[in-house]
Amino acid sequence: MSTAISVRIRDDLAAQLAEIAKETERPKSFHIQKAIEAYLSEQADLQIALDRLHDSSDPIVSLDKMRKHLDL
Numbered sequence: 644m645s646t647a648i649s650v651r652i653r654d655d656l657a658a659q660l661a662e663i664a665k666e667t668e669r670p671k672s673f674h675i676q677k678a679i680e681a682y683l684s685e686q687a688d689l690q691i692a693l694d695r696l697h698d699s700s701d702p703i704v705s706l707d708k709m710r711k712h713l714d715l
Contacts, residue, residue, distance in 0.1 A: 652660075664671045695701050704712075 660671050660674060663674055667674075
């Protein structure tokens with residue numbers, strides 16, 4: 644199932660999107676969906692990193708210990 648969403652974007656972004664769609668012979672909606680998927684994935688990764696950063700029970704490993712563990 645899919646949902647139609649209407650958005651307004653700057654003219655220069657619309658022109659770039661149209662050009663990429665033309666070059667790849669894919670619809671603009673394909674590229675918009677891929678861009679949103681990538682953005683949401685990055686946001687999820689960022690949230691995980693921030694949660695771990697603020698988790699006081701998560702141990703901190705020094706660079707020296709990490710190198711030793713990895714035999715570097």
